[in-house]
Amino acid sequence: MDNRSYFLEEQRCVKKNGSQEISAHCDEELHFDIPPTAAWGTTEVQLREDLTEERQETLEDTANAFQGRGRVVRNNTHFCALTSCPRILQNKKKGKMGVTFRNSASEGSIFIGKRTVKDGECCGVWDVAGKYSIIMGPQRKWMMFSRFIFMDRLIADSHQYLEVRYRNGKKENKRGPLSMFEDPIVHESIAVMNAVTVDAFEVIVVYSEDEHGNVKRNVVHGPTVFIPDVNQWLHVFRWHGSRGKDLHEKVPGALVFTKLRTIPDQFYYNAEGVRTADDTSLTVKVMVFFQLTNLEVMLNSTHDPIGDFINALLADLMNFGCSYSYEQFVQNAQQLSELDTFPVMCGRASAIGFTIGKVVYRGYAASTQLQNLCESAIKTRTELKLKAEEQEQRERMRDYEVRGAHGRGDAERAEELAKQEHQLAMRAAQHQESLKQAEDAHSKALRQKEQMAQVELAAKVAEEQAHLAYLQGLKDMGVDLTQYLVSKSEKQPDKVLKVVTAPSHFSALPINSVSHIGGLNIHTNV
Incomplete structure (x- = not known):
């Protein structure tokens, strides 16, 4: 193999042999038109990466069709027959077909050759007689003087559908998941359309036409x-x-849409050109909250509820503005947040199936000159107000200090009086406690004396009872109680001397002396 190589492109072929370059142009069939003087030897063909698969197969078919060296003359144009083409290098990888699926952009003509249709592809072919046939992959077909085009494959998932338009005027919607090839003979167009997803707070209005041309309106509620x-x-x-x-x-x-929300909604609006009684032009800023309550009434009564709201809102604002001067408008602007100020808008909303929930006043804007004057007046009023408030604050501070001094004096006096009252109360409590303690001690002593007297009385009674029992016993024994009591009542001598005559052998014994002291008899040996 020599050093010469050929780089085959879609629009030209460049032969490099050292420093010599020979350029040649290709016709629509990619057969190479080169000068007759071009020398050909054993060559190796390399396909560039940016070539489409159809162009690569065309080159391969050409190389297989012209076996041997020579030229084919057609319309005085020289076509080269490749001497040898042992292999075709596709994307610089041997023997591997591309994995990209071809579509309708892949079309062309075949002089003599074959075409491979991979699995997952579909190709339409017109032969030399104009007869049309479909090749569904995987197949490899030989063709001659044919025109081919690969078909687009349209895929719809579970939330899509295919809108199919036929050349005979029919139309069909096919729900996914599915896939179809767009046949240029049968189909005018096939489009992948998204299904309409309706949330729980949305509705859509669907019109249906029957075979007699009658149209019916239906409301589809979500979620669906x-x-x-x-x-x-x-x-x-x-x-x-x-x-x-x-x-x-x-x-x-x-605002263009097909899904209508049934939940509360709102919109902002700046009403320009609202004039007051003194011919001052203002721009009033509001926010309106509304909600759809009757869909049928809305469909039958209006085509643009927001436009109706805006027109009615302007009417109410004009009526409100012309009732007050500029200063009165500013003072009464809080009324613009009340629904009673907008009777026209509320009435129109009720007539078209809506309710107005609330209107929020967001401020106003005037002309630049008037705004500057208002800001200057506000600044002056604010300064005067601040000065008056400052002076008033000083006076209040002085009054506060005086009231504080009086209050502190009253508090100190009250505190001293409370201390004295507390001391007197403590002394009274101590005196009461001492009296109570003395009274308790006296009561306790009296109780002790009473208890001792009772004990002594009980003892004395017991003694008397015992004495009576003793006397009763003496009486029972025959003792003369009168004599006994008389003898008991006589005074006992303090000392009694008793002389006892003893036998002769006891003459030496001493004489006993008996003394009676306090009722005791004391014997004394003399």
Whole structure:
């Protein structure tokens, strides 16, 4: 193999042989038109990475068709027959077919050759007689003087559908998941459409036409996934809305949608040109809260509820503005947050199936000159007010200090009086306690004396009872109690001398002396 190589491109072929370059242009079939003087030897063909698979197969078919060296003359144009083409290097990898699926952008003509249709592809072919046939992969077909085009494959998932338009005028919606090839002979177009997902707080309005041409309106409530039939279409709402980031300016038809929300909603609006009684032009800023309550009434009564709200709101604001001067308008601006100020808007909302929940007043804007004058007047009033408040604050501080001094004196006196009252109360309590203690001690002593007297009395009674018992016993024994008592009552001598005559052998014994002292008899030996 020599050092020469050929780089085959879609629009030209460049032969490099040292420093010599020979350029040649290709026709629509990619057969190479090169000068007759070009020398050919054993060559190796390399396909560039950016070539499509169809172009690569065309080159391969050409190399297989022309076996041997020579030229084919057609329309005075020289076509080269490659001497040898042992291999085709696709994407610089041997023997591997591309994994990219071809679509309708892959089309062309085949002089003589074959075409491979991979699994997952579909190709339409017109032969030389104009007859059309379909090749569904995987197949490899030989073709001659044919025109081919690969078909687009359309895929729809479970939340999509295919909108199929046929060349005979029919239309069909096929729900996913599915896939179809777009046949240029049968189909005018196939489009992948998304199903309409309706949330729980949304509704859609669907119109259906029967075979007699009668149209019926239905309301579909969420949550659901809706796929329209061929004879159905959705109602498209076109309301006043905002464009861009400016939410306060409403433009007719700017808000386009098919799903209508039934939950409370709101919109901002700046009402320009509101004139007061003294002909002052103001821009009033409000926010309106509303909610759809009757869909049928709304569909039958209006095509743009927001536009109706805005017109009624302007009417109410004009009536409110012309009732007050500028200063009165500023003073009574809080009334713009009350629903009673907007009877026209509330009445119109009720007539078209809506309710107005609340209106929030967000301020106003005037002309630049008037705004400057108002700001200057506000600044002056604020300065005077601050000075008056400062002076008033000083006076209040002085009054506070005087009241504080009086209050402190009253508090000190009250505290001293409380101390004295507390001391007197403590002394009285101590005196009462001492009296109570003395009284308790005296009562205790009296109780002790009473108890001792009772004990002595009881003892004396017991003694008397015992003595009576003793006397009764003496009486029972025959003793003369009178004599006994008389003898007991006589006074006893203090000393008694008793002489006892003893036998002779006891003559030496001493004489006993008996003394009676305090009722005791004392014997004394003499």
